[in-house]
Amino acid sequence: MMGGLDKVEKILIVALVVFISAMLSLAGLSIYSCWYAGTHPDYGMTTVKTGDVTWVCLTDHGTTIGCDTVEEYK
Known part of the structure; x- marks a missing residue:
């Protein structure tokens, strides 16, 4: 197949997307906890x-x- 992604490249892309999603989720929790502590003294x-x-x-x-x-x- 010319120009297509092989199986390893597809797995790496999926792993990268999952990793980025997890990091954004953790950042969201951190932002929420800072907001909660700041607004609920x-x-x-x-x-x-x-x-x-x-x-x-x-x-x-x-x-x-x-x-x-x-x-x-x-």
Whole structure:
């Protein structure tokens, strides 16, 4: 076949298209997370120390969603 693409070239083109699509998708998620954090400033974390235990609590608009203990590294 003159002027046609062989099987290896077709596979490489498909792989390139899939790779570019995946990178654009990841960039879109990154842009969304930056937008969300920038437009929803009440979403965050707080730390609370009770005795020897340090707790990290996830908050959303001032409401505590949940807490978990953390280890302190020295």
